[in-house]
Amino acid sequence: xKTIVLTGASKGIGYQTALKLLESECQVIAxxxxxxxxxxxxxxxxxxxxxxxxxxxxKSDDIQKILxxxxxxNGIDGLVNNAGALVNKPFSETTAxxxxxxxxxxxxxxVNLIQSLKPxxxxxxxxxxxxxxxxxxxxxxFPGLAAYSSAKGAxxxxxxxxxxxxxxxxxxxxxxxxxxxxxxxxxxxxxxxQAPVQANEMGSYISDFVxxxxxxxxxxxxxxxxxxxx
Ligand SMILES: NC(=O)c1ccc[n+]([C@@H]2O[C@H](COP(=O)([O-])OP(=O)(O)OC[C@H]3O[C@@H](n4cnc5c(N)ncnc54)[C@H](OP(=O)(O)O)[C@@H]3O)[C@@H](O)[C@H]2O)c1
Numbered sequence: 001x002k003t004i005v006l007t008g009a010s011k012g013i014g015y016q017t018a019l020k021l022l023e024s025e026c027q028v029i030a031x032x033x034x035x036x037x038x039x040x041x042x043x044x045x046x047x048x049x050x051x052x053x054x055x056x057x058x059k060s061d062d063i064q065k066i067l068x069x070x071x072x073x074n075g076i077d078g079l080v081n082n083a084g085a086l087v088n089k090p091f092s093e094t095t096a097x098x099x100x101x102x103x104x105x106x107x108x109x110x111v112n113l114i115q116s117l118k119p120x121x122x123x124x125x126x127x128x129x130x131x132x133x134x135x136x137x138x139x140x141x142f143p144g145l146a147a148y149s150s151a152k153g154a155x156x157x158x159x160x161x162x163x164x165x166x167x168x169x170x171x172x173x174x175x176x177x178x179x180x181x182x183x184x185x186x187x188x189x190x191x192x193x194q195a196p197v198q199a200n201e202m203g204s205y206i207s208d209f210v211x212x213x214x215x216x217x218x219x220x221x222x223x224x225x226x227x228x229x230x
Contacts, residue, residue, distance in 0.1 A: 001049075003027040003073045004210060005066065005117065007057060007109070008083030010037035012183035013130070016203025017080060022047045024207060029069055031055050032083065057083055057109035058101075063116050075122040078210040081110035081155075082130045088144040088189050099147050106151035107158070114162065123170040126214040128206065129159045131177040133225045139177075145189065152177070156221040163219030172214035178202065179225020196226045 008014035010032030038052035055062035085105040135152025159175035180195035181202045
């Protein structure tokens with residue numbers, strides 16, 4: 001049985017990814033801040049393979065809670081850094097606090113989590129960082145998303161760097177740059193836009209990718225998009 005740590009599992013893409021991983025008989029350590037929403041996931045699946053952890057990934061004490069849970073397992077086979085946050089505001093109006101918050105959630109939280117969990121990552125494991133088309137070099141850019149897109153861009157480069165550093169430990173690292181998926185985050189970024197992909201479809205893709213994608217690629221920044229919102 002594979003053990004997967006999945007962040008941002010309380011709603012949207014992460015919630016659906018958790019359901020798919022559980023269907024594949026994986027043990028899932030599902031992390032998000034909202035206890036209530038994680039309990040909804042628990043109710044929906046009623047799987048004994050699910051462990052929920054309420055944690056704010058920007059707080060080191062909360063990362064400790066994840067470590068305690070992971071230390072009771074036989075190691076981790078996959079880590080999906082899916083939790084993300086967005087500020088949609090013209091660049092000139094964004095504050096230093098907003099930049100810090102966006103980088104904390106989208107970049108520094110994955111950095112801290114990967115560093116903390118590294119000793120528990122089994123040989124043959126796969127780290128999947130969830131980026132965005134906004135952070136993919138050469139993609140169309142949209143006004144208001146400078147902080148978010150910059151943080152996601154850095155997450156992609158981090159993935160390339162770590163794939164090299166971790167290769168001797170047989171740990172693969174890839175970054176999926178998602179296009180539009182129908183979730184509350186998309187509605188915040190592009191109100192009224194109808195995405196061509198639903199959260200359950202992307203959850204299915206990510207679940208399959210974390211379990212099998214690293215047999216075919218490593219250190220890749222991969223656009224996963226049909227189109228971009230206009
Ligand atoms: N939807 C899209 O079109 C799209 C496109 C490109 C990339 N993405 C990326 O895909 C990922 C999932 O997005 P989504 O659309 O499913 O977003 P979402 O519905 O807003 O879900 C975000 C998840 O992140 C968690 N989260 C946020 N801040 C956190 C923190 N400080 N600590 C722990 N958990 C935190 C939230 O849980 P709590 O609030 O309970 O903490 C929630 O479970 C994100 O990384 C996003 O940037 C999405």
